[in-house]
Amino acid sequence: MAPAFCSEPAQPALQADGQSYDIADLSLEQLNNVVITSVSRQEERLANAAASIFIIGAADIRRSGARSLPEALRLAPNLQVARQNARDYSVTSRGFNGQFANKLLVLIDGRSIYSPLFSGVLWDAQDVVMDDIDRIEVISGPGATIWGANAVNGVINIITRSAKDTQGGLATFSAGNRDRDATVRYGGTLQSGGHYRVYGRVVDVDDAERAGGMADGTGLRRRQAGFRADWDRPLGGLTVSGDIYGVDLAQPGRPDAALSGANLIARVTRKLTDDSDLRVQLVLDHVERNQPLAFIERLDVVDLDAQHSLRVGGRHNITWGGGYRYAQDRLTPSLVYGFIPADRSLHWGSLFAQDEWSLRDDLRLTVGAKVEHNNYTGAEYLPNVRLAWQPEPTQLLWTSLSRTVRAPSRYDRDYRSPATPVIVGNVPRYGIGGGPDFQSETARVAELGYRMQPAPAWSYSATLFYADYDRLRTQEPNVNGPAYSGLRQVANGAAGTNRGIEMWARWQAMPSWRLNGGLTLQRVRTHLKEGSGDSGGVLGVATSDPNHQWQLRSSHDLPRDMQLDWTLRYTGALVRPAVPSYYELDAQWLWKARRNIDVALIGQNLLHPYHAEFGAAPGRSVVQRSVVLKLTVRF
Amino acid sequence: MTRYAKESVPKRQPPLRAACLSLVLLLLGAAGAGAGAVAAPQMQAGSALAGPNLERSVKAAYLFKFLGYVEFSGDPGAALNVGVMAADDVAAEVTRLTAGRTVNGRPVTVRTLRDGDPTTGLQMLFVGAGAERPVQTLRNAAQNGVLTVTDDENGLQQGAIINFRLVEDRIRFEVSLPAAERSNLKLSSRLLSVAYHVQKGN
Numbered sequence: 047m048a049p050a051f052c053s054e055p056a057q058p059a060l061q062a063d064g065q066s067y068d069i070a071d072l073s074l075e076q077l078n079n080v081v082i083t084s085v086s087r088q089e090e091r092l093a094n095a096a097a098s099i100f101i102i103g104a105a106d107i108r109r110s111g112a113r114s115l116p117e118a119l120r121l122a123p124n125l126q127v128a129r130q131n132a133r134d135y136s137v138t139s140r141g142f143n144g145q146f147a148n149k150l151l152v153l154i155d156g157r158s159i160y161s162p163l164f165s166g167v168l169w170d171a172q173d174v175v176m177d178d179i180d181r182i183e184v185i186s187g188p189g190a191t192i193w194g195a196n197a198v199n200g201v202i203n204i205i206t207r208s209a210k211d212t213q214g215g216l217a218t219f220s221a222g223n224r225d226r227d228a229t230v231r232y233g234g235t236l237q238s239g240g241h242y243r244v245y246g247r248v249v250d251v252d253d254a255e256r257a258g259g260m261a262d263g264t265g266l267r268r269r270q271a272g273f274r275a276d277w278d279r280p281l282g283g284l285t286v287s288g289d290i291y292g293v294d295l296a297q298p299g300r301p302d303a304a305l306s307g308a309n310l311i312a313r314v315t316r317k318l319t320d321d322s323d324l325r326v327q328l329v330l331d332h333v334e335r336n337q338p339l340a341f342i343e344r345l346d347v348v349d350l351d352a353q354h355s356l357r358v359g360g361r362h363n364i365t366w367g368g369g370y371r372y373a374q375d376r377l378t379p380s381l382v383y384g385f386i387p388a389d390r391s392l393h394w395g396s397l398f399a400q401d402e403w404s405l406r407d408d409l410r411l412t413v414g415a416k417v418e419h420n421n422y423t424g425a426e427y428l429p430n431v432r433l434a435w436q437p438e439p440t441q442l443l444w445t446s447l448s449r450t451v452r453a454p455s456r457y458d459r460d461y462r463s464p465a466t467p468v469i470v471g472n473v474p475r476y477g478i479g480g481g482p483d484f485q486s487e488t489a490r491v492a493e494l495g496y497r498m499q500p501a502p503a504w505s506y507s508a509t510l511f512y513a514d515y516d517r518l519r520t521q522e523p524n525v526n527g528p529a530y531s532g533l534r535q536v537a538n539g540a541a542g543t544n545r546g547i548e549m550w551a552r553w554q555a556m557p558s559w560r561l562n563g564g565l566t567l568q569r570v571r572t573h574l575k576e577g578s579g580d581s582g583g584v585l586g587v588a589t590s591d592p593n594h595q596w597q598l599r600s601s602h603d604l605p606r607d608m609q610l611d612w613t614l615r616y617t618g619a620l621v622r623p624a625v626p627s628y629y630e631l632d633a634q635w636l637w638k639a640r641r642n643i644d645v646a647l648i649g650q651n652l653l654h655p656y657h658a659e660f661g662a663a664p665g666r667s668v669v670q671r672s673v674v675l676k677l678t679v680r681f
Numbered sequence: 682m683t684r685y686a687k688e689s690v691p692k693r694q695p696p697l698r699a700a701c702l703s704l705v706l707l708l709l710g711a712a713g714a715g716a717g718a719v720a721a722p723q724m725q726a727g728s729a730l731a732g733p734n735l736e737r738s739v740k741a742a743y744l745f746k747f748l749g750y751v752e753f754s755g756d757p758g759a760a761l762n763v764g765v766m767a768a769d770d771v772a773a774e775v776t777r778l779t780a781g782r783t784v785n786g787r788p789v790t791v792r793t794l795r796d797g798d799p800t801t802g803l804q805m806l807f808v809g810a811g812a813e814r815p816v817q818t819l820r821n822a823a824q825n826g827v828l829t830v831t832d833d834e835n836g837l838q839q840g841a842i843i844n845f846r847l848v849e850d851r852i853r854f855e856v857s858l859p860a861a862e863r864s865n866l867k868l869s870s871r872l873l874s875v876a877y878h879v880q881k882g883n
Contacts, residue, residue, distance in 0.1 A: 068778070069738045069742045069778070070741075070742050070743075070745050070746075070778040070779075072742060073746075074743075074746055074750075074871070074872070074875040075875055077739055077742055078851060078852075078853060078875060079851060079875075080735065080739050080851060080852070081850045081851060082735055082736045082739065082847065082851060082852055091809060105850055129861055155789075176789070208834070210846075210878060211846060211848050212853075237879070239881065278837060278838055278880065279838065280838065281838055281839065282838060284837070292855065305761075315835075317816060317835075317838065317839065318816040319816070320815070320817045321814070321818040405743065417759065502734055557735075615852070675712055
């Protein structure tokens with residue numbers, strides 16, 4: 047290591063000026079080690095976004111004790127997270143939660159993880175190294191103009207850190223009464239000047255129990271490995287990342303089912319000029335699921351996406367782009383249901399443009415639209431208009447109008463149950479079948495939001511929303527007679543509204559103590575349209591949404607390098623299947639025992655031995671109290 | 682390029698940490714007791730060190746420190762001129778920190794810049810995350826031999842010499858040697874050894 051200078055320049059001469067301790071007296075090394083507890087970066091990022099965005103920061107995740115993605119998502123007050131059993135979760139925003147919730151789009155580093163089978167997320171297949179997450183952006187409300195159909199009620203963007211920021215080694219070990227996991231990650235530099243990290247991870251989750259105490263057969267064992275490499279280039283960068291995983295899914299009274307997959311992302315960004323940025327991304331994704339009681343599926347996805355932003359005349363920020371997504375699946379009927387045709391190629395093509403126009407220095411108008419083409423319904427139009435007034439940097443008032451759709455999934459059109467139907471006169475008679483005429487569900491949404499930071503120590507946000515849904519999914523008796531062989535078929539027989547308010551606030555009560563609070567109040571109302579004969583509204587008509595939920599989170603920095611965090615949360619009752627309201631408390635005590643060693647004691651769902659979050663009694667699984675010891679070593 | 686320090690990996694300084702943290706805790710404790718003002722001897726900075734403002738204080742302190750680790754040409758007695766763009770809070774903090782202090786015997790002046798303002802006569806320019814045309818500003822500053830510092834994930838890609846990064850809840854900085862060369866600035870090896878990353882030429 048050859049020094050660039052023969053002699054070091056003298057230490058900056060400081061004139062202490064009577065201030066015995068000042069931050070300017072710290073050395074570079076000491077400044078390197080000052081722990082920043084502020085969230086100003088995150089707040090800057092969303093300061094002028096005209097949408098209901100909540101950001102879960104890396105520190106929030108670490109301090110919460112969350113060890114899986116859905117558990118981390120509980121930190122967002124604008125999401126409703128319900129744990130169905132040991133490995134399955136229902137996650138939505140602004141209502142319409144269900145076993146297969148389908149109105150939320152989730153991306154991990156730009157890779158959409160929604161399943162074309164039902165346009166939702168199968169959470170048991172998704173895992174990331176929690177310590178490598180930079181932030182999770184949770185946008186409630188429609189994001190279709192940028193993100194496309196399926197971003198009906200919200201978008202979750204899980205963003206991992208650049209390989210540049212995860213250099214060195216990290217090992218974590220957690221052991222608790224319900225689950226155990228271990229992760230090893232190492233980051234280094236490449237000859238070419240880039241940075242990389244590689245990781246391996248194993249997770250073991252016990253079966254949950256039913257209310258009676260019997261194991262429900264929903265545990266899992268996961269093995270996952272992956273990498274990410276980032277190259278900085280003048281005025282741009284290249285990112286390549288990938289994951290490969292295998293999961294054994296416990297099955298009640300049967301051998302484990304197998305789930306495996308791999309994905310690869312390549313992304314190039316380039317600053318063409320000061321006023322012009324280009325981003326091109328390619329995603330390859332492969333999943334194999336052999337779950338005889340649910341899906342038997344092989345799925346390959348190719349997704350190419352390009353986006354160009356440019357500034358015109360100082361007043362217009364224009365973003366436009368296009369994408370093409372191709373999915374090919376091969377489905378085998380499971381014991382319960384099947385799909386016809388069993389193999390299908392699906393494609394989605396889209397083009398969008400959006401202009402953010404500064405009408406005045408404090409007034410911005412955003413107008414945009416996307417056209418997305420899909421196999422089932424052809425072209426869908428997804429427009430939105432937003433107006434933001436920012437009288438001062440710490441205050442933003444915004445409003446928006448959007449139209450969005452949920453395009454049909456395989457389930458809506460191609461589903462058949464039971465898998466082996468009764469044959470009458472050579473015609474199979476299914477109990478339930480996808481609807482050949484099923485159209486996209488639509489939503490028209492109006493929002494009004496206000497964000498304010500009255501003082502550096504506290505800030506709050508409130509969003510009022512009203513959404514009008516039409517053509518919601520129902521199951522209708524078959525009226526077409528023998529022409530169609532299902533007794534009931536999927537159709538668009540319902541409509542509804544959701545209105546409510548989302549609020550959250552942050553208060554730095556003391557330098558070492560921060561409080562976060564969040565509240566969602568909503569009224570989801572759905573009704574069957576005239577002529578509908580839906581039998582019980584078990585599908586598209588929302589009945590599993592709490593009218594209110596709130597959380598209070600406290601983050602305390604204690605002496606001797608310790609931190610104490612707790613979250614008290616409340617979720618209101620669900621109507622059908624009926625689930626009582628509940629309070630729960632999660633807590634983590636963390637001790638930074640050494641510079642490179644953290645020890646954490648995590649308690650989840652501490653208030654009750656168990657509680658239910660989703661599903662019909664008495665057969666449903668319950669969520670049990672858990673205690674975990676976690677060790678983190680950096681090397 | 683070999684004469685420069687090798688590409689850095691994250692530096693960890695265990696012995697320093699305890700000392701530093703206890704100092705910071707002392708500072709924070711003092712800030713917390715700010716209302717009492719008894720336990721905080723002449724701690725004008727008390728309120729500035731409270732949680733939400735610590736980040737900008739650290740950045741401002743870094744900026745002040747950077748001046749001491751770069752060889753600036755020109756009149757050795759003249760003031761070091763620091764420009765700050767799109768970060769008024771950092772500008773105020775640097776002004777406060779540098780009041781009455783000198784770097785190698787040179788006083789420091791701070792002024793806030795707006796988009797399009799000339800960068801001539803500056804020794805250092807800090808461009809905040811919200812700057813409108815960072816690439817053009819940084820290119821212009823490089824031509825004038827200014828030490829440029831940014832606060833953006835892609836700061837070095839945009840042409841800055843030093844860029845702040847948030848790593849494990851700490852403000853760290855990375856350095857681009859090609860950018861420093863383009864501005865004809867020599868950075869001390871000590872600065873490079875503390876940097877989180879040092880980007881070398883291709």
